[in-house]
Amino acid sequence: MPRQPHRTPPCRTGHARLKRALLLLGLAFPFALSADCRGTGDLGVVIERMDGAVGIIETTHDRLLGEVQGLGDLSHASTVFSHDERYAFVFGRDGGLTKIDLLEGRIVRRILQAGNSIGGAITQDGRFVAVSNYRPGGVRIFRSDTLEPVADIPAEYAPGKRSRVVGLVDAPGNRLVFSLWDAGEIWVAQLGPDGRPVRLRKFRGIGRQPYDGLITPDGRYYLAGLFGEDGMALLDLWNLDAGVRRILPHYGRGERRLPVYKMPHLEGWAIAGREAWVPAVGHHAVLVVDTLTWKEVARIPVHGQPVFVMARPDGRQVWVNFAFPDNDTIQVIDTPTRRIVKTLRPGKAVLHMEFEPRGEEVWVSVRDRNRVLVYDTRTFRVRANIPIRHPSGIFLTARAHRTGL
């Protein structure tokens, strides 16, 4: 029996022809990728923080494809992706939530959902997007297709007192996990089929000023870093009744903590074998933690105070960038020997690093040079040097299929 052709082809060539005609007339679309039938697995976005814009990048040829403007205040902005990797949800500092079509290079919808916000997550089923807000403190949930509001979780930890929310991640079972900076709490929200929370578990007294959180790639452990004291808070999402455990309680070992000029980030999970690699707040050190015992097994002296500690996807290397005034440098640690094998100086204000999903290249934003550099992670050679104004966060679509990103 002959196979039936697809009723709706994945790209509409007629539509593409129309667009091409419009383009020829100079009528529309500064760039319109959908004119060519293509996938999105090699696409990503770069936040251009002073311009309220994002650049759309492509990793196959290491290039900038175009720019989408009109996204508001993008200091500290981050992005998650729809499961089909076509849409990016950009969370801005001004409470803006913007849905971008990567293929057409345009804003699909933009809402202002709060006064001041810090990041977001997409649920396991991909149907909802959640934003963590500073003001009003809490988490808001929206439909990912329309950005219609679905639910609001005020982070009210005492009567009339709302906390700023940080470290929001998605967890298996359509749950959201986040930390309350002002209250020192971790909350776990179980969402129902309509996206509203059906159950909220609150863990109090987890430590002072949690600054960020992350979840292990298997979705089992949530870890919050503490700013107000040494240590981290660990929650086993497979066993909530066991409560929050404190780990690395004394990593400063009485040493005076240095002033912190940039809050570290916990993102993804720098993991190599059974070891996790995390920044030591206020110290020039990266800590290595055994994920079976959750004890510190090593500390590696580094060039400055770490901001991002990121493992190459294979876990063989860990790349570290640093806070002001050491933010012109990246160090690369070889995980089996725990030795620094390379010190790179990309330029002033290295803000973020994003590995391509197979780890052969890493994208680095160098804010004050107005550049994004793409490094070969084996030879450390610069493979591409892309002019982009004030670049900060870099997010590739492969994140669409990773828990917590």
Add this chain to the structure above:
Amino acid sequence: MKSAPILLASLLLALSSLPAQALSPQRRAELKNLVLEDCGACHGSRLKGGLGPSLLPERLGRLPDALLEQTILEGRPGTPMPPWKAYLTPEEARWIVRQLKQGSLLPH
């Protein structure tokens, strides 16, 4: 004879009250970048606040210059605000406070 030291002292005083003139245009550009980018990491690149409070004129106008300069130079113990005195002179802190109160660093 007595007037020379007094003249010198008043000259120094006059100089110290004109710090902005002492900052080169290049240094001012660096300071502007520092405020919007590095301070902006916590206070927002539009200075509307974030983890740190708003640095807009509406809020800072109510606070004395000396307190704000000291906050920049010495930090705020018990909060994430670090001391900047290793990287900024008192004159530079004073210049930043004046610009913040005038709202003149914001991108338009």
